[in-house]
Amino acid sequence: MIKGLLSVLVVLVAVTSVLGKPEKTPTSNKPEQKKEKRVPQTLSRGWGDQLIWAQTYEEALFWSRSKNKPLMVIFHLEDCPHSQALKKAFAEDKEIQQLADEDFILLNLVYETTDKHLSPDGQYVPRIIFVDPSMTVRADITGRYANRMYAYEPNDTKLLLSNMQRAKKFLKTEL
Numbered sequence: 001m002i003k004g005l006l007s008v009l010v011v012l013v014a015v016t017s018v019l020g021k022p023e024k025t026p027t028s029n030k031p032e033q034k035k036e037k038r039v040p041q042t043l044s045r046g047w048g049d050q051l052i053w054a055q056t057y058e059e060a061l062f063w064s065r066s067k068n069k070p071l072m073v074i075f076h077l078e079d080c081p082h083s084q085a086l087k088k089a090f091a092e093d094k095e096i097q098q099l100a101d102e103d104f105i106l107l108n109l110v111y112e113t114t115d116k117h118l119s120p121d122g123q124y125v126p127r128i129i130f131v132d133p134s135m136t137v138r139a140d141i142t143g144r145y146a147n148r149m150y151a152y153e154p155n156d157t158k159l160l161l162s163n164m165q166r167a168k169k170f171l172k173t174e175l
Helices: 002-019 057-067 081-092 094-103 154-174
Strands: 071-075 105-109 127-131
Touching: 057 071, 057 105, 081 094, 081 154, 094 154, 127 154
Parallel strands: 071 105
Antiparallel strands: 071 127
């Protein structure tokens, strides 16, 4: 029984190592362009490949608490045009990317969590919620809409940057 399981394991490892190898492509006559090397970050889902993203809400809360940084949770859908537009604006804004990289724990979710505190005014996308290291959802840091308080649009990047700075400031004054 054990020998059978061991042989199946060896076969699986061999198959996955063969399938995981990149294909060799023929060299072209184009001159090589120098590109900045980046580690692929599949958890970013396009929101900032150079940023470190938590995989789960629980992991993000742990990082937030242990590093004493606020958590920014982005709810979105891959096929939502509003989410796609905000993602593009978020990824292209250098100030937001720098502040997110230096001072925040980041999590983007394409599904709802079981924590109802993360949807104080409903479950819609895109939605950005801030959580401080004491695990308190900052319901007071909102966007510009009364009916979707945590929604942002691509032209709201200045407001989002301001709210990120508020979340960071509250961290220092309240904790």
